[in-house]
Amino acid sequence: MKVSIVFSALVLALALSACERPASTTVVAVPGPAGATGAAGSTGATGETGNTGNTGNTGNTGSTGAQGSTGDTGATGDRGKTGSTAVIIVPEKR
Secondary structure (H helix, E strand, O other), rough: HHHHHHHHHHHHHHHOOOOOOOOOOOOOOOOOOOOOOOOOOOOOOOOOOOOOOOOOOOOOOOOOOOOOOOOOOOOOOOOOOOOOOOOOOOOOOO
């Protein structure tokens, strides 16, 4: 008895699933001919000015300059006086 009920339920399920179902209808709108082109729109507002950029980096140190020329020779001084022939003897400290 148990088997016959299960078998009957299985046959019934297969029979119902095999029936043809009516297809659902989907309405698709078909566009008509294109209309005339519309008038041009007005010009948009001007955008805001952007932010100022950052300050640039400091430049590199310049090269060392070339060595200068040798200076001119200075004027020659007057000739010194001739010393006396006297000899001074300093006594020793005691």
